[in-house]
Amino acid sequence: MSAAGGHENFLRANQRHLSRELARIKRTLRARHAPGTPESPADEHESTGPEPFEAASDIVARAFGLSAFERDLLLLCAGVEMDSEMASLCAEAHGQPSRRFATFGLALAVLDEPHWSALTPIAPLRRFRLLEIDDRAGLSNGPVRIDERILHYLAGVNYVDPRLRPLLRPKTPAHLMAPSHIELARSVAAALTNAPSRTVVLSGDDRDGQHDVAAHVARALGCALHAVHSSDLPRTPTELEAFAVLWHREAILLGSALSIECDEEPGSPVAMLVERLSGLVFVTAREATRSIESHLRFDVRKPGATEQKALWQTALGGAAARLDGSLDAVSSQFRLSARAILSAGHELRADLPASDQPDALFWRRCRGVSGARLDDLAQRIESAVGWDDLVLAEPHKAVLHQIAVHATEQLRVYEEWGFAGKGARGLGMTALFCGESGTGKTMAAEVIANALDLDLFRIDLSSVVSKFIGETERNLRRVFDAAEDGGAILLFDEADALFGKRSEVRDSHDRYANIEVSYLLQRMEAYRGLAILTTNMRAALDTAFQRRLQFVVQFPFPDAREREAIWRGIFPAATPLETLDYARLARLNVSGGNIRSIALNAAFLAAEARRPIGMAQLLQAARYEAAKRERPLTDAETRGWV
Numbered sequence: 001m002s003a004a005g006g007h008e009n010f011l012r013a014n015q016r017h018l019s020r021e022l023a024r025i026k027r028t029l030r031a032r033h034a035p036g037t038p039e040s041p042a043d044e045h046e047s048t049g050p051e052p053f054e055a056a057s058d059i060v061a062r063a064f065g066l067s068a069f070e071r072d073l074l075l076l077c078a079g080v081e082m083d084s085e086m087a088s089l090c091a092e093a094h095g096q097p098s099r100r101f102a103t104f105g106l107a108l109a110v111l112d113e114p115h116w117s118a119l120t121p122i123a124p125l126r127r128f129r130l131l132e133i134d135d136r137a138g139l140s141n142g143p144v145r146i147d148e149r150i151l152h153y154l155a156g157v158n159y160v161d162p163r164l165r166p167l168l169r170p171k172t173p174a175h176l177m178a179p180s181h182i183e184l185a186r187s188v189a190a191a192l193t194n195a196p197s198r199t200v201v202l203s204g205d206d207r208d209g210q211h212d213v214a215a216h217v218a219r220a221l222g223c224a225l226h227a228v229h230s231s232d233l234p235r236t237p238t239e240l241e242a243f244a245v246l247w248h249r250e251a252i253l254l255g256s257a258l259s260i261e262c263d264e265e266p267g268s269p270v271a272m273l274v275e276r277l278s279g280l281v282f283v284t285a286r287e288a289t290r291s292i293e294s295h296l297r298f299d300v301r302k303p304g305a306t307e308q309k310a311l312w313q314t315a316l317g318g319a320a321a322r323l324d325g326s327l328d329a330v331s332s333q334f335r336l337s338a339r340a341i342l343s344a345g346h347e348l349r350a351d352l353p354a355s356d357q358p359d360a361l362f363w364r365r366c367r368g369v370s371g372a373r374l375d376d377l378a379q380r381i382e383s384a385v386g387w388d389d390l391v392l393a394e395p396h397k398a399v400l401h402q403i404a405v406h407a408t409e410q411l412r413v414y415e416e417w418g419f420a421g422k423g424a425r426g427l428g429m430t431a432l433f434c435g436e437s438g439t440g441k442t443m444a445a446e447v448i449a450n451a452l453d454l455d456l457f458r459i460d461l462s463s464v465v466s467k468f469i470g471e472t473e474r475n476l477r478r479v480f481d482a483a484e485d486g487g488a489i490l491l492f493d494e495a496d497a498l499f500g501k502r503s504e505v506r507d508s509h510d511r512y513a514n515i516e517v518s519y520l521l522q523r524m525e526a527y528r529g530l531a532i533l534t535t536n537m538r539a540a541l542d543t544a545f546q547r548r549l550q551f552v553v554q555f556p557f558p559d560a561r562e563r564e565a566i567w568r569g570i571f572p573a574a575t576p577l578e579t580l581d582y583a584r585l586a587r588l589n590v591s592g593g594n595i596r597s598i599a600l601n602a603a604f605l606a607a608e609a610r611r612p613i614g615m616a617q618l619l620q621a622a623r624y625e626a627a628k629r630e631r632p633l634t635d636a637e638t639r640g641w642v
Contacts (some may be wrong), residue, residue: 002587006508007242009159010053010156010392010451011156011438013055014052014055014056014155014156015051015056015135015156016154017055018055018056018057018078018082019156020152021057021075022075022078022079022082022083022086022173025072025075025079025086026075026083026086026089027079028072028110028111028112029089029093029110030089031426032110033234034151035490037104038061054559056073056153056154056155057075057154058155059410060130060150060153060154061072061251061267061527062076064124064128064130064252065124065254066124066125066292067113067115067118067131067354068112068113069112069113069114069115069118070078070124070125070528071100071109072107072111073080073107073111073118073125073131073144073319074125074130074150074154075112075154077102077131077145077146078143078146078150078154079150080100080101080146081104081145081146082151082155086114087100087101088100088621090102090103090106090402091418093106093109094106095108096195099233101143101144101145102144103140103141103142103143103144103145103314104118104119104133104139104140104142104144105140105141106453107144107450108140110403113594113631114216119131119133119139119144121247123297123544127245128245128248128249129140129147129246130146130147130150130249130413131145131146131147131267132144132145132146132147133145137185137365139491140562142301142432143538148248149161149162153253153358159256160226160250160254161246161250161434163246164243164246164247167228167229167233167491168226168227168228169226169227169228170225170226170227171211171214171215171218171225171226171259171478172214172215172223172554173212173215173216173219174211174215174216174338174339174342175342176311176314176315176339176341176342177209177212177309177338178209178303178307178311178338179217179268179310179377180303180307180334181206181212181213181300181303181338182216182217183210183569184213184300184471185212185213185216185217185220185299187298187564188200188213188217188296188298188638189216189217189220189221191216191296192221192280192296195295195296196279196295196463197293197295197296198279198280199274199277199281199282199283199292199293199294199296200217200247200280200281200282200283200294200296200297200298201282201283201285201288201289201292201294201296201298202214202282202283202285202298202299202300202302203284203286203287203289203297203299203300204286204299204300204302205281205286205302205335205481205484205485206300206302206303206337207284207286207337208299208337208338208339208340209300209302209303209337209338209551210282210284210300210340211227211284211339212260213300214257214259214282214284215266217257218256218257218318219435220223220281220498221255221257221280221441222255223257223280224254224255224256225256225257225258225259225282226256226257226259227256227258227259227260227261228259228260228261228460229260229261229262230260230261230263230267230270231261231263233260233269233270233273234269235269237272239270240269240276241276244273244276244277247277248277248278248279249353251278251280252279253277254269257280257281257282258277258278258279258280258282259281259282259283259436260274260280260281260282260283260284261274261284262285262286263285263286264285264286264422264474265285265286265288265289265291266283266289266291266292267291268291270283270291270292270519271291271292274292274293274294275293286477286481291361302336302337302485303337303338303449304415305331305332305410305414305415305585306331306415306416308330308331308334308335308336308341309327309328309331311338311342311623312327312330312331312339312341312345312476313327314554315342315344315346315348315349316343316345316348316349316352317346317349319349319353319358320347321351322352322353322355322358323358323359323362324358324359325359326359326362326363328412329408330363330366332408332409332412332414332415332455332514333407333410333452333561334366334367334485334486334487335484335485335528335626336485344365344366347365348361348362348365351365363512364451366452366487367453367455367487369413374457374479374482374483374486374488375479375619377457377475377479377482378457378459378483378490379457379458379459380455380457380478381442381445381446381456381458382448382458383446383447383449383450383456384446384450385443385446385447385450387416387447387451387452388569389443389447389569390440390447391558391562391565391566391592392440392442392444392445392555392562393562393568394554396553396555398556398563399553400444400447400448400549400553403429403431403448403530403551404448404451404452405468406429406530407429407448407452407454407530408452415446415641423623428549429529429530429531429550429551429552429553430453430524430527430530430531430532430533430549430551431446431531431532431535431549431550431551431553431609432495432532432533432534432535432538432541432546432549432553433532433534433535433551433555434534434535434551434552434554435536435554435555435556435557436536436555436557436621437591437593438590438591438592438593438594439555439556439558439591439592439593440555440556440592440593441534442458442491442493442534442563443592444553444555445491445517445534446452446491448489448530448532449489451482452489454487454530455486455487455488455489456488456491457483457488457489457490457491458490458491458493459479459492459493461488461490469575471521474505475578476523477518477523480523482580483527483529483531484527484528484529487529488529488532489529489531489532490529490530490531490532491532491533492532492533492534493532493534494534494535494536495533495534495535495541496535496537496538496540498499498540504521524548525548544632557591558591558592559585560587563588563590563592563595564582564583564585564586566588566592567580567595567599568582568596570596570599571613575603576606576611576613577612577614578612578613578614578615580614580615580618581615581640581641584639584640584641586609587636587637588622588633588637588638589637590625594625594629596622597621597625598616598621598625599613599621600619600621601621601624601625602617602618602620602621603617605617605620605621615641615642616642618641619638619641619642622638
């Protein structure tokens, strides 16, 4: 029998059962207040034996622990809404045609086994808001009405309460999960069978994985799963109590668990709500918390490179055969969740077979999926320079090449050769580029990003550093998390401002400043991507941080030979040039950054004069640059230019 057919059979059987129950309540009303009234034809059909199914009214009575009197009172109120004759009988019992509703006094008078405690606030009918009472006329004489959600449930229609529907999202088990997450879900489900607490805290950097684990556990325990974001929760205790009551009711009627999703560490509203909730509850967050009482705490991390490779092979199916080695590179460079891999893989299944460059398409798609989060947190630097554009001594260039090698061979060394098993710390790369302004530090970062085909983001200290306690750490955490997931390269310009030496503590400002530096040291050591720091004051960096650097590249001030090479490569191929004396230009004792500024200003001067760039325009631009630097040009530097 199909699911749809089974539901239709339930609706028909439930309707027959409900009709018989309402007929029984009506007979009771007639017997007490209208004796001798003939039975209606619908009232004559009695059940001849036990029901072969559990009717909705029986489910409600069992699930909420209703007594026989409370159950009949609920049916009396449902009958007033569903059956006009029931409403008329209530009016007759009250002796007033306008009082076509049930009251608690009427129920006490006509229903079997009455008890006054049925309508106390702590009893199920009011505690779970199955009934609503208008007590302006007193508890006995005020109208008692059934909650609409419960009325429809008794009729066999089950849905999420409209008061909660805007806040809740159904979560279904994932079609693709990392094997480690499946094993973790089994461990959670097993732990729940004997745990006194039904609250599970899931922390870690894989938010999608947390959702997948929660949905997998819920299904294993025979539950659905609905999620609410912590920002959508009410804030006052009264509103939290109302939410908890409504959810408790929904958890029973829907057979569902609740997942509370937090961006950061769960705050006090989440902790207060969890105290009031019953049933299975998941709390997911980036950081673990002790504000929630639970013995069940599990860490959900993004799949490692080996698992990601296997997930990609499953998600891509036969299209994976078109890739030549890029699976290893993508798996080691990007940290994607199983859901992100499944979504991207679904699109790539169709696109890869039609592409003449499948590996490049695969890399670009992964780079686009993972890099978007950083656009709101840092400044993207578009890189168009290569190794040939970088004028630097060969020993220094060799170190830069080694940085690129580390980035491309991570999967082989860390996963296949087992270095990751020796500890998670120090698996990332931190490089320090130090030297005077304009010596090519930022350009070198662009060259590496271009060589690796990765996004490069400059961290804006003004958007990261905050005067509010703890805010700087939160901002940095968001930056590192987003960069780590996206395989992006982080560039900290003027790093000494952020990674400076810790000072002696004289007041609270010193203490919190030292905490920020300490957090940075820990987070940088755990960071699994490439972070490049630039500074022209290496001595100002914290010594503990310097010990953690994997690479240090000193960018010296260019000599005459190097300056000539910079001049020869500074102009784009399309730039109109007169005959330039590069040897004379190289006498100008400036850095590469200054050379670029002079060349650009000279280009605008030549464009205004509608002529090619010549030595005259370069001399004029050089004088502008010297004035800006407050360092006048010497005759030896510019002799013979014009």
